[in-house]
Amino acid sequence: MNSVPNSERRHIVFVGKRNVGKSSLVNAFIGQDLCIVSEVAGTTTDPVKKAMELLPYGPIVLVDTAGIDDVGELGEKRISKTIKAITSSDFAIVVLEASEQLSPKEWELFSYLNKISIPYVIAVNKIEFGINQLLLSEIKWLNATHFEVSCAENVGIDALKRKVVRLLPNEIGPPLISDLVSQGDVVVLVVPIDLGAPKGRLILPQVQTIREALDEDTIVVVAKDKELRSVLYNLKNPPDLVITDSQAIMRVAADVPENVKLTTFSILMARHKGDLQTFVKGLRVIDELNDNDKILIAEACTHHPQEDDIGRVKIPRWLRSYTKKDLQFDVTSGLDFPNNLSDYKLIIHCGGCMLTRRAMKMRIKESQIFDIPIVNYGILISYMHGAVPRALLPFEEAIEEWEKR
Numbered sequence: 554m555n556s557v558p559n560s561e562r563r564h565i566v567f568v569g570k571r572n573v574g575k576s577s578l579v580n581a582f583i584g585q586d587l588c589i590v591s592e593v594a595g596t597t598t599d600p601v602k603k604a605m606e607l608l609p610y611g612p613i614v615l616v617d618t619a620g621i622d623d624v625g626e627l628g629e630k631r632i633s634k635t636i637k638a639i640t641s642s643d644f645a646i647v648v649l650e651a652s653e654q655l656s657p658k659e660w661e662l663f664s665y666l667n668k669i670s671i672p673y674v675i676a677v678n679k680i681e682f683g684i685n686q687l688l689l690s691e692i693k694w695l696n697a698t699h700f701e702v703s704c705a706e707n708v709g710i711d712a713l714k715r716k717v718v719r720l721l722p723n724e725i726g727p728p729l730i731s732d733l734v735s736q737g738d739v740v741v742l743v744v745p746i747d748l749g750a751p752k753g754r755l756i757l758p759q760v761q762t763i764r765e766a767l768d769e770d771t772i773v774v775v776a777k778d779k780e781l782r783s784v785l786y787n788l789k790n791p792p793d794l795v796i797t798d799s800q801a802i803m804r805v806a807a808d809v810p811e812n813v814k815l816t817t818f819s820i821l822m823a824r825h826k827g828d829l830q831t832f833v834k835g836l837r838v839i840d841e842l843n844d845n846d847k848i849l850i851a852e853a854c855t856h857h858p859q860e861d862d863i864g865r866v867k868i869p870r871w872l873r874s875y876t877k878k879d880l881q882f883d884v885t886s887g888l889d890f891p892n893n894l895s896d897y898k899l900i901i902h903c904g905g906c907m908l909t910r911r912a913m914k915m916r917i918k919e920s921q922i923f924d925i926p927i928v929n930y931g932i933l934i935s936y937m938h939g940a941v942p943r944a945l946l947p948f949e950e951a952i953e954e955w956e957k958r
């Protein structure tokens with residue numbers, strides 16, 4: 554069983570024109586037939602993901618994509634999904650046909666990879682049919698590392714894997730809580746079980762926080778918000794840290810003594826996945842919003858919206874009530890982050906627990922390119938409920954940013 558969530562694994566995307574052998578290379582990489590391979594161009598439509606262990610590196614996800622030269626209206630949509638898959642990945646393997654020269658689409662692809670600073674190597678595939686020497690000169694001109702491979706004859710695949718292991722970025726981002734606690738600390742986690750909670754399980758940020766707290770040899774107490782007072786009453790000493798679901802922050806802040814460190818799962822995630830300072834900076838625009846300002850709510854996964862959905866219902870309601878302005882909201886989910894952000898006054902992003910850190914940082918970077926402030930759910934909710942700066946106090950960098958206001 555794969556115990557590491559996909560969002561914590563490095564993503565390797567396989568890109569190239571149709572029919573150059575991307576799916577065959579993915580299959581050769583994992584040593585099994587995951588992807589459908591066909592002589593018919595364009596067999597892969599939506600990106601296909603496979604989690605695996607790449608030894609000695611560790612857990613990764615391979616992403617097979619549709620061809621960058623796909624055609625027609627549907628083809629355009631597939632290309633757009635391929636581009637989003639590239640942007641969300643940590644490393645790219647560009648697959649080229651050994652007998653051809655680079656096409657204009659492939660030149661564009663290389664310039665895009667350089668623009669977004671994603672590391673890549675080239676796999677020159679189908680060498681059993683010969684290698685075009687002009688292609689090798691073009692690769693030399695690109696100053697890129699390439700491997701000559703044949704998926705059909707299983708040539709060059711191991712060397713490619715070894716190189717990927719050496720080049721894969723190792724950045725894992727700040728921890729969730731391990732730098733906030735010490736051995737023997739008591740950490741109380743407040744987890745409301747309401748209609749929005751998934752049936753029979755905890756959500757990923759809660760599970761990851763519990764695991765990290767246990768790894769640090771702390772004592773973890775998990776309770777629903779209505780049991781918190783009883784937990785605090787029964788503990789011999791006040792806890793060292795309380796972490797709550799953002800939606801319960803007001804009640805929890807009222808119950809937890811002022812001298813106890815308090816924050817939210819969403820703020821932990823904002824630091825772990827994104828950039829806490831940028832999100833805190835984004836709060837500055839809240840009190841300047843006006844009637845008809847457009848706000849983007851971005852969720853990183855697709856889920857069936859609940860009746861009182863946090864992104865679609867609660868946050869718009871709270872923000873209209875807080876600002877007393879008639880605000881307009883657009884909601885996107887999954888990979889559908891808009892290419893053009895210029896219409897928005899503010900982006901409110903979910904915790905991004907399903908996104909890799911690189912993908913979250915790319916979204917932050919895009920918001921900065923358009924000069925649009927960005928916040929995340931938890932920071933905004935804490936702010937609107939009067940729990941900022943308290944919920945930011947455990948994080949020096951966030952408080953520094955807050956004090957610049």
Ligand code: SF4
Pocket residue numbers: 852853854855903904905906907908
């Ligand atoms: S909406 Fe965002 S924070 Fe919520 S589960 Fe999906 S990815 Fe995680």
